[in-house]
């Protein structure tokens with residue numbers, strides 16, 4: 178659309194990109210799919226790309242790409258694009274590690290997370306994580322043919338993931354595993370409610386005086402928001418009690434040795450029983466004790482308010498639970514319908530893991546077929562399916578050879594990478610073999626094929642400066658879970674499974690819905 182005033186021609190800088198007329202004018206084009214079609218934006222993006230090509234103008238100031246090569250450019254290492262505040266505002270305080278769009282704040286907080294959830298730190302906490310996985314397996318054993326009760330894995334996996342995460346974050350876990358049928362409301366997988374989280378994206382800010390009251394009322398009507406608030410209350414109590422139990426001076430002494438980047442091997446210390454929250458508080462305050470500019474001190478102290486700490490907890494809770502549970506559910510569903518793949522996995526585990534013996538995470542990581550199964554589960558569960566909007570800047574950028582003006586929001590959903598048939602032939606087929614070096618299913622003549630095995634296009638954890646900071650914990654849990662589950666137990670689904678028809682995602686960040694929950698009877702293979 179071109180505007181002519183006094184002989185001057187004004188053209189919107191994105192006017193050359195194709196897209197539906199309404200989308201060029203208003204964000205409510207997208208709101209219709211988010212809210213009225215209940216998360217239908219992801220499906221609609223496929224239609225838009227089929228009609229308009231690889232780059233579509235999906236909002237007044239927003240472009241969506243569907244070419245996998247754009248992924249590496251948008252979420253590039255060292256990129257200075259920042260997170261789109263409109264997308265992340267429903268997730269609470271603007272200063273948490275997940276929601277902040279300020280690159281400096283993000284770097285400060287990610288550094289703290291990266292230390293606590295580093296590979297080394299996670300391995301040092303192996304016992305705590307393993308205990309939860311063992312508890313999970315032992316709970317599953319009671320769901321057998323003799324008892325006549327099947328375990329609902331749709332809810333069991335988030336129960337396990339939430340307990341692992343909260344065991345590390347607080348002085349005690351949420352104890353979801355003690356719910357008799359894994360049916361605690363916090364973990365129950367449910368179809369998207371009519372009023373979903375995206376409602377908040379289109380509501381006024383909580384801080385606007387009059388409109389804020391309307392916003393709060395709308396939130397109180399939202400069942401998802403009510404569950405989030407219930408968890409926020411527990412997190413608040415946990416933060417307070419955890420902090421009361423820990424003397425930050427003592428925490429400081431004990432964590433001095435766990436800097437991931439310290440050259441010397443860390444001596445044994447009792448730092449592994451320090452939960453995340455005291456660690457986080459101690460680290461956030463560090464520069465206020467050391468020499469730091471007064472602005473930096475003030476900024477750090479602003480990060481300490483309770484509301485913000487609670488939002489931090491809520492965001493980690495969702496980031497570190499549903500993602501893991503989705504990967505487990507997708508992987509296990511497919512394994513139970515592909516007997517040949519399951520047999521190969523079980524054979525590998527049996528050979529590596531002697532009956533009555535133990536196996537470490539580092540040994541499990543070296544198993545090629547288990548690794549391939551995990552990668553394939555991550556690919557088909559996608560991580561985050563919503564296009565994670567990034568705002569171009571400072572300065573213009575070039576993406577896929579196209580000049581994109583500063584201030585434009587750009588993104589590509591991981592599904593457009595993971596389901597690309599050139600990268601992953603027969604993309605909806607669960608095939609761990611595609612990740613094995615000798616795989617014949619990778620067509621060497623295709624453009625991307627040589628890169629497939631290098632993980633470049635496995636983007637479940639995203640890429641670049643805002644990629645997942647929980648990746649080491651996630652990998653640890655997935656190796657342990659898949660290892661323990663299939664070494665220790667035999668699972669028999671109560672009904673025939675057809676993952677392709679019963680699993681579906683919609684644009685709600687990390688959603689996975691199933692028409693029929695996966696219910697299994699278990700039988701012990703080895704003790």
Ligand code: HEM
Pocket residue numbers: 274275276283287290294492493496497498500501504559560561565636637638639642643644645646647648650651
């Ligand atoms: C299979 C498991 C997981 C997957 C697939 C996954 C995926 C992702 C993805 C795609 C992002 C980028 C989100 C965005 O840009 O908006 C992300 C960010 C994040 N993840 Fe994970 N995640 C997993 C597990 C975890 C765990 C266990 C934790 C716990 C610590 C965690 C904590 C976070 C945090 C705090 C962020 C925000 C980082 C930032 O914005 O700078 N994730 N994750």
